[in-house]
Amino acid sequence: MQMRTLSGHTGVEVTGLDLREPPTQETVAALNTAFSDHSVLVIRDQHLSPPQVLAAVELFGAVFHQHNTKFALPECPQIHYISNQDFFPDGRRYIPGEGWHTDHSNDTRPPKATVLHAVQLPDRGGDTQFANMQAAYDALPERIRERIAPLIAIHVYQSTHSARKLMGLSEANKERVPNAVLHPITRTHPETGRKAIYIxxxxxxxxxxxxxxxxxxxxxxxxxxxxxxxxQYRHQWKPGDLTLWDNRCLLHKANGDYDHAQTRYLYRVMLQGSVPN
Structure with a gap:
């Protein structure tokens, strides 16, 4: 197994590893340390079935049950799919992940991480951009840090101020998703102790x-x-990428800048997190 950093502040690439085979304890420890240190972990050249994806993801924590079960795989509902072949009821194409965000922050315990496994990709485009909110916090003027330190944000499923519209929840999903939760705008990472902007x-x-x-x-x-x-770190996807990122200290967004006659299809799993503080 080899590792290579992908930018000065975010991302590490892992090669020479096949997650279809159980890794050693030393390898698992090294992967988790790299994730904690670099916030994005890109494990190249994986070719995993849904059960194998679950086994690989559980090396990093317990699975978080995603809010909108519309996208769950029937044969493996803990895994959802990301696809450009879905449409809103009005006929508009649904591009999952457009606009800067962090996943499921409207949960009392938002997921610590999201994992995507690239199954089918367009010839070009469809990058995912990441913004390191710890580096951004460190660069804030002290007066701004002091201003935002006591502030608490109200998180809901769909903000009325958001330009991006999400796919609606079924009635059954609405019953298990909180109406609103409160989280600090300055968040301390539970593993590293570093502070980040959490919006x-x-x-x-x-x-x-x-x-x-x-x-x-x-x-x-x-x-x-x-x-x-x-x-920012901008991830250019390759077939077989298994990419894990830290929702506690990153924003991310998907780019729809590719030929939508071509399919973009990835598996998605999230990992359980803690109450932000």
């Missing part, structure tokens, strides 16, 4: 005790700051 334009409805006229510009300013190119 989500798709999910945040507002800031507790703050008028929207003040809250929304502040959130916009934080997003603009955090998504500067200097804080």
């Amino acid at each position: 989500n334009p798709i999910r945040i409805e507002g800031i507790l005790g703050m008028d929207h006229k003040e809250a929304l510009p502040l959130l916009d300013d934080l997003l603009e700051h955090a998504t500067q190119p200097r804080f």
Whole structure:
């Protein structure tokens, strides 16, 4: 097994590993350390069935049950699919992951990580961009850090302020998804102790005790700051990539800049997280 960093702050590539075979304890420890240190782990050249994906993902933690079961694989419902071949009821194409966000922050215990396994990809395009929210926090002026330190954001399934619209929930899913949860805007990573900006334009409805006229510009300013190119790693997918990223300290977004006559299809699994603090 070999590892190579992918940018100065985010991402490490792993080669020479076949997750169809059980790895040694030393290998599992090295993978988890690399994930904690680099926030994105890209394991190349994997060719895994859904049960094999589950076995590989569980090397990093317990599986989190995703909110919208519309995309669950019937034969393996803990795994969902990401595809450009789904459409909204009005006929518009649904591109999963558009717009900067962190996954399922509207849960009381948002998933610590998301894993995608590339099954079928277009010839070009469809990159995933990541913004390192720890590096962005470190670069904030001290006065801004002090301002946001006590702030609590209100997270919902679909923010009324979001330009991106999500696929609707079934009535059964609505019953098990919280109406609203509260999370700090400054989040401390439970493993590294590093602080990060924790925002989500798709999910945040507002800031507790703050008028929207003040809250929304502040959130916009934080997003603009955090998504500067200097804080980004852009992942160019290759067939067989198994990519794991840390939702606790990253934003990400998918790009729909490819030929939609070609299929983009990936398996998705999430891992259980803790209450943000």
